Amino acid sequence: MTNFESIDQVQNALAQEGYVCGRALATVVFLSLRLGRPLFLEGEAGTGKTEIAKTIARSLNRPLIRLQCYEGLDASSAVYDWNFPAQMIAIRTAEASGAADRGALQQELFGPDFLIERPLLQAMRPHPQGAPVLLIDELDRTDEPFEAFLLEALSDFQISIPEMGTIKAPEPPIVIITSNRTREVHDALKRRCLYHWVDYPDAARELEILHSRVPEAAETLSKEVIAFVQSLRTEDVFKKPGVAETIDWAKCLLALDVISLTPDVIADTIGALLKYQDDIQRIAGSEATRLLDQARASLTEDA
Ligand SMILES: Nc1ncnc2c1ncn2[C@@H]1O[C@H](COP(=O)(O)OP(=O)(O)O)[C@@H](O)[C@H]1O
Ligand SMILES: [Mg+2]
Numbered sequence: 001m002t003n004f005e006s007i008d009q010v011q012n013a014l015a016q017e018g019y020v021c022g023r024a025l026a027t028v029v030f031l032s033l034r035l036g037r038p039l040f041l042e043g044e045a046g047t048g049k050t051e052i053a054k055t056i057a058r059s060l061n062r063p064l065i066r067l068q069c070y071e072g073l074d075a076s077s078a079v080y081d082w083n084f085p086a087q088m089i090a091i092r093t094a095e096a097s098g099a100a101d102r103g104a105l106q107q108e109l110f111g112p113d114f115l116i117e118r119p120l121l122q123a124m125r126p127h128p129q130g131a132p133v134l135l136i137d138e139l140d141r142t143d144e145p146f147e148a149f150l151l152e153a154l155s156d157f158q159i160s161i162p163e164m165g166t167i168k169a170p171e172p173p174i175v176i177i178t179s180n181r182t183r184e185v186h187d188a189l190k191r192r193c194l195y196h197w198v199d200y201p202d203a204a205r206e207l208e209i210l211h212s213r214v215p216e217a218a219e220t221l222s223k224e225v226i227a228f229v230q231s232l233r234t235e236d237v238f239k240k241p242g243v244a245e246t247i248d249w250a251k252c253l254l255a256l257d258v259i260s261l262t263p264d265v266i267a268d269t270i271g272a273l274l275k276y277q278d279d280i281q282r283i284a285g286s287e288a289t290r291l292l293d294q295a296r297a298s299l300t301e302d303a
Pocket of ligand 2: 046051
């Protein structure tokens with residue numbers, strides 16, 4: 001498949017790769033591809049933002065180019081850099097051999113042989129399978145100057161290298177930007193994109209995700225896991241468990257041959273769900289028992 005023809009097709013194609021995609025998310029994915037607009041996905045950690053970019057690339061058989069953001073990320077790590085050690089060696093070699101043509105040497109030193117292409121530049125290059133998926137992951141970790149720079153790169157999909165000239169993408173890449181919202185990303189950048197808030201899934205959808213990712217888990221255990229995690233998310237904890245944590249927890253329970261949840265089992269494995277000691281202390285013990293009762297009650301209601 002080279003492109004999605006409809007919203008249904010987005011949902012089906014992603015489902016085939018194990019990704020459970022709600023209608024709203026599928027719609028914004030479809031529109032962003034159709035209109036050629038970057039897609040901005042914001043939401044809590046572990047809700048499937050990074051995964052959907054990887055899955056889209058797989059479904060459409062496009063290369064995935066990932067720019068992982070971090071504090072202090074700059075153009076030489078995001079766009080291109082010169083291979084300084086190799087340049088030095090080339091200079092030394094030229095000196096030793098007595099080569100006299102300085103102009104030619106300089107041109108060679110700042111040419112393709114010594115250029116290190118970073119993700120943004122790689123994404124502007126032609127690819128035999130079609131335009132790549134460019135995943136700009138966790139943009140909230142960078143700073144505002146980098147955002148401004150990105151805004152410019154995304155507005156014309158071209159990059160200019162003073163020594164070499166301008167490189168323009170033959171076809172704009174499929175851009176997916178994610179943010180865990182540890183800070184607000186600037187309006188100007190968001191306005192360039194189609195925006196979607198990726199929320200925690202409801203119980204039915206999370207069960208579907210668990211079926212897809214941990215199919216070996218028995219139905220009763222899966223339902224208990226989901227009901228417990230869903231109740232846990234209503235609690236006042238510092239870091240709520242994401243879908244990734246639900247999946248991890250189910251795998252832990254399977255590895256321990258657990259058939260049904262008990263307060264002891266929960267206490268022993270809570271580290272798969274909660275990653276802060278304060279949260280663990282708050283939830284362990286009687287609170288876990290109460291949440292388990294609440295989860296069981298919600299299951300009998302549904303049945
Ligand atoms: N809708 C979904 N369908 C299938 N798996 C999902 C879904 N959402 C999350 N996951 C699982 O959770 C894991 C974490 O998701 P990830 O994309 O890394 O979260 P985020 O980038 O939002 O922090 C993924 O590896 C995937 O296995
Ligand atoms: Mg992520």
